[in-house]
Amino acid sequence: xxxxxxxxTFRRRTRRPVGGIGLGAIVAGVGLGFVAAGLAARRPxxxxxxxxxxxxxxxxxxxxxxxxxxxxxxxxxxxxxxLRGDFRRDEMYVAPxxxxxxMAAALAExxxxxxGRVLEVTHLSSVGIGIAGMGFHLRNISRRxxxxxxxxxxxxxxxxxxxxxxxxxxxxMVTHRMAQAEGYEHLHGRELACLTxxxxxxxxxxxxxxxxxxxxxxKAMYLPVTLPPLAAxxxxxxxxxxxxxxxxxxxxxxxxxxxxGYVGTGFHALGVARNSAGWRNWRQTTxxxxxxxxxxxxxxxxxxxRAALDLLAVGEDQPRQNKxxxxx
Amino acid sequence: xxQDAPRNDRPRAVNGHAPDVFKREGQVxxxxxxxxxxxxxxxxxxxxxGSVLAAKLAEAGMSVVLFDAGPFFQPRRDFASDEREQxxxxxxxxxxxxxxxxxxxxxxNSGRAVGGSSVHFQMVSLRFRPEWFKARSKLGYxxxxxxxxxxxxxxxxxxxxxxxxxxxxxxxxxxxxGRYPYREHEVNEAGLVLARGAEALGVxxxxxxxxxxxxxxxxSPPCAYRGMCKIGCSIxxxxxxxxxxVPRAIKAGAEVxxxxxxxxxxxxxxxxxxxxxxxxxxxxxFQKAENVVAAGYSIETPRLLLNSSTAQHPQGLxxxxxxxxxxxxxxxxxxxxGEFDEEIRWYKGPPSMATCEHWNYADDDPSKNFDGGYxxxxxxxxxxxxxxxxxxxxxxxxxxxxxxxxxxxxxxxxKMVGESMPQVDNRVTLADETDxxxxxxxxxxxxxxxxxxRLQGHGRKFMSRMMRAAGGKxxxxxxxxxxxxxxxxxxxxxxxxxxxxxxxxWNVDNLWICDGSLMPTGGGVNxxxxxxxxxxxxxxxIIDARFD
Numbered sequence: 057x058x059x060x061x062x063x064x065t066f067r068r069r070t071r072r073p074v075g076g077i078g079l080g081a082i083v084a085g086v087g088l089g090f091v092a093a094g095l096a097a098r099r100p101x102x103x104x105x106x107x108x109x110x111x112x113x114x115x116x117x118x119x120x121x122x123x124x125x126x127x128x129x130x131x132x133x134x135x136x137x138x139l140r141g142d143f144r145r146d147e148m149y150v151a152p153x154x155x156x157x158x159m160a161a162a163l164a165e166x167x168x169x170x171x172g173r174v175l176e177v178t179h180l181s182s183v184g185i186g187i188a189g190m191g192f193h194l195r196n197i198s199r200r201x202x203x204x205x206x207x208x209x210x211x212x213x214x215x216x217x218x219x220x221x222x223x224x225x226x227x228x229m230v231t232h233r234m235a236q237a238e239g240y241e242h243l244h245g246r247e248l249a250c251l252t253x254x255x256x257x258x259x260x261x262x263x264x265x266x267x268x269x270x271x272x273x274x275k276a277m278y279l280p281v282t283l284p285p286l287a288a289x290x291x292x293x294x295x296x297x298x299x300x301x302x303x304x305x306x307x308x309x310x311x312x313x314x315x316x317g318y319v320g321t322g323f324h325a326l327g328v329a330r331n332s333a334g335w336r337n338w339r340q341t342t343x344x345x346x347x348x349x350x351x352x353x354x355x356x357x358x359x360x361x362r363a364a365l366d367l368l369a370v371g372e373d374q375p376r377q378n379k380x381x382x383x384x
Numbered sequence: 385x386x387q388d389a390p391r392n393d394r395p396r397a398v399n400g401h402a403p404d405v406f407k408r409e410g411q412v413x414x415x416x417x418x419x420x421x422x423x424x425x426x427x428x429x430x431x432x433x434g435s436v437l438a439a440k441l442a443e444a445g446m447s448v449v450l451f452d453a454g455p456f457f458q459p460r461r462d463f464a465s466d467e468r469e470q471x472x473x474x475x476x477x478x479x480x481x482x483x484x485x486x487x488x489x490x491x492x493n494s495g496r497a498v499g500g501s502s503v504h505f506q507m508v509s510l511r512f513r514p515e516w517f518k519a520r521s522k523l524g525y526x527x528x529x530x531x532x533x534x535x536x537x538x539x540x541x542x543x544x545x546x547x548x549x550x551x552x553x554x555x556x557x558x559x560x561x562g563r564y565p566y567r568e569h570e571v572n573e574a575g576l577v578l579a580r581g582a583e584a585l586g587v588x589x590x591x592x593x594x595x596x597x598x599x600x601x602x603x604s605p606p607c608a609y610r611g612m613c614k615i616g617c618s619i620x621x622x623x624x625x626x627x628x629x630v631p632r633a634i635k636a637g638a639e640v641x642x643x644x645x646x647x648x649x650x651x652x653x654x655x656x657x658x659x660x661x662x663x664x665x666x667x668x669x670f671q672k673a674e675n676v677v678a679a680g681y682s683i684e685t686p687r688l689l690l691n692s693s694t695a696q697h698p699q700g701l702x703x704x705x706x707x708x709x710x711x712x713x714x715x716x717x718x719x720x721x722g723e724f725d726e727e728i729r730w731y732k733g734p735p736s737m738a739t740c741e742h743w744n745y746a747d748d749d750p751s752k753n754f755d756g757g758y759x760x761x762x763x764x765x766x767x768x769x770x771x772x773x774x775x776x777x778x779x780x781x782x783x784x785x786x787x788x789x790x791x792x793x794x795x796x797x798x799k800m801v802g803e804s805m806p807q808v809d810n811r812v813t814l815a816d817e818t819d820x821x822x823x824x825x826x827x828x829x830x831x832x833x834x835x836x837x838r839l840q841g842h843g844r845k846f847m848s849r850m851m852r853a854a855g856g857k858x859x860x861x862x863x864x865x866x867x868x869x870x871x872x873x874x875x876x877x878x879x880x881x882x883x884x885x886x887x888x889x890w891n892v893d894n895l896w897i898c899d900g901s902l903m904p905t906g907g908g909v910n911x912x913x914x915x916x917x918x919x920x921x922x923x924x925x926i927i928d929a930r931f932d
Contacts, residue, residue: 200576201576201579201580201583202579202583206552206553206567206568207552207568207570207571207591210567210568210570211570211571268567269567269598269599270567270598270599271548271565271566271567271598271599273566273599273600273601274600327600330600330605330606331600331605331606331608332605332606332608332619332621333605333619340608344606344608
């Protein structure tokens with residue numbers, strides 16, 4: 057097996073493939089650094105000269121948070137899983153770093169007056185790197201004996217995982233665009249609803265594969281493969297035929313999907329505890345057990361879904377506002 | 385080890401409690417039965433046959449006492465990651481082994497613990513090929529089973545579900561068997577060697593269905609791939625009888641008597657069984673029973689029946705026709721080993737993670753020059769085990785051995801489970817020599833026939849081809865045996881078999897056998913699942929008969 061330069065450097069320095077704790081600390085440090093950078097880049101909302109409807113502000117906030125959560129999930133999940141893979145190839149560092157930049161860029165939104173080319177480039181590069189990641193993962197699978205087999209789909213590089221990076225970039229981009237433009241809320245709402253629906257379906261697909269690998273040994277494992285597709289169907293219906301009907305129950309469903317992200321993290325912590333020696337043996341069990349940072353991406357998608365509904369509401373209110381303005 | 389570490393030489397299932405197998409310390413309540421009042425069933429041997437039977441009979445409301453000659457271990461406390469220490473799991477009492485091809489008895493074919501050899505088996509969980517249940521009529525060799533394969537298929541389903549077997553979603557050989565309860569494990573590098581070789585030769589391979597969970601189940605954590613499976617799983621991921629059917633039996637009201645060596649099945653004036661004499665805690669005792677089941681596997685079950693002779697049964701129980709102990713079978717365990725350029729680290733994970741059953745199903749292949757079949761699996765012997773293999777098979781010693789073991793992490797191997805024919809002269813008898821309890825030692829006589837040798841030669845040749853195709857170099861072959869089958873075959877005809885189709889000994893209507901010794905043929909797969917499924921079937925038959 058060949059190893060890349062950083063791997064070899066670590067090996068020479070520490071005489072171990074990857075200094076687990078040391079590397080984890082580095083990754084976490086980088087992540088936190090980017091969080092700080094992202095927070096610093098935020099503009100105080102009161103500085104906005106133009107008054108926006110409450111719904112629009114809420115939508116921007118939700119879109120931004122959703123994209124940032126997706127980025128954070130990629131940061132920590134890929135750091136964990138690539139650590140498990142010993143960071144054997146140098147490219148494996150790219151995933152957590154891109155997750156961090158995606159998160160920071162998302163947190164730097166919404167920008168209203170500046171064009172924000174750096175942000176645009178960052179969002180788009182997340183998408184590009186996500187696609188490249190999928191290519192790497194596909195290559196990893198196809199090189200192993202058995203090719204596209206269940207064993208490789210279960211245990212080789214997960215094909216769907218880099219998709220979260222693509223989504224983070226796309227959500228960041230949509231948030232960016234809707235902050236820049238006024239009057240296109242309805243269109244943006246439909247786009248975001250469609251995008252979120254697709255992301256929910258993709259995410260549920262990956263969860264279905266991995267929970268199937270775990271033989272759905274706990275009934276709660278069915279939740280993330282049932283609620284999100286329902287929400288996706290609702291959102292897709294709204295994207296195709298925006299209608300106020302069912303929007304309230306759909307909002308509740310999206311809140312449930314978001315809640316699933318938080319509760320799921322707890323469930324995964326319990327899952328880690330059910331591995332041999334549980335949390336006392338965390339250096340092994342957090343890598344071998346269910347991935348702790350994975351479920352939170354549902355929280356991100358719950359938020360972007362609600363952002364889409366808020367935008368649709370803004371769009372539907374606009375003609376009336378315009379008429380009122382004209383009457384004055 | 386702490387000062388008050390429990391001793392292995394004192395019974396632990398006493399005073400209304402049994403050890404809690406899921407904890408380092410602690411006990412679970414256990415029912416106890418008086419010795420002088422007959423219990424419904426006494427079962428001798430707490431392995432794959434006895435444990436399943438005990439659990440199912442107890443769950444049906446019968447009073448059951450389950451005996452085992454070995455200790456009642458608590459894996460999390462008692463199992464060390466040390467090959468020598470864990471030899472305590474094997475039945476290493478001296479036996480006399482002769483014949484043209486004497487069998488080495490111990491690690492590969494015995495267990496002496498509550499849970500039997502399932503405590504240290506390698507967890508390979510394969511099913512018989514359907515035609516093997518009618519090997520004589522359909523394939524023209526061996527003997528027919530008195531059971532239809534579809535019935536056995538249902539019981540395979542039952543025990544696989546109970547043990548949460550982790551296996552592939554689609555199994556490439558034989559009729560559809562549905563989906564295994566848990567998903568297959570990640571195939572380790574040693575298994576991928578087999579996979580590469582199989583793909584190069586154009587034959588199917590599969591991740592091995594294994595009896596260790598790939599996700600949490602009950603109190604069992606998922607497998608941590610420590611690779612110590614063959615010396616007892618200390619984390620309880622392996623679904624051995626010790627942590628599955630035995631706790632089920634205890635919960636349902638069965639009593640387990642550990643470190644209790646049953647020496648004789650006693651019979652009354654009418655020739656029927658009245659109970660068992662057993663040695664426990666320093667003296668001989670007697671337990672009354674309505675029914676007695678021998679479940680001590682292919683050597684101890686015949687030994688017990690033969691040693692229980694009376695004036696009425698001068699040749700031993702069930703042995704009027706001299707069939708007890710005959711038709712003993714082993715599996716050929718020949719292997720091919722080779723070196724690789726890359727690191728394999730074959731000790732990681734369960735030892736046999738990939739399997740090929742091609743030669744169990746390829747009847748029409750022109751190169752097939754033998755009756756029966758064989759499967760083979762990737763290997764992951766622990767260092768002591770492999771050093772032993774090198775020494776005993778190649779005579780390697782000293783510096784040569786040290787140098788060879790230096791390549792341990794770059795080795796891989798394929799090992800067969802090859803069917804051997806039932807032969808009446810392969811048998812268990814009683815020796816003149818006695819053990820420390822005064823019981824005659826077992827004498828095991830075994831020789832391979834020509835067909836067995838052809839099968840083994842074919843296997844070694846094919847496995848060598850596969851190893852080369854996978855990139856193996858400096859190949860060498862070894863020969864050994866594993867598993868035991870037969871000795872008290874069941875059948876439809878009292879003239880040619882020891883028991884009927886439900887394990888009831890002909891002519892002694894309250895004496896039963898329920899273990900691997902019932903198997904009329906051995907098949908080319910590891911026998912554990914077949915013994916389990918047959919025990920589950922026998923349990924249902926007994927329950928039905930009793931409540932009809």
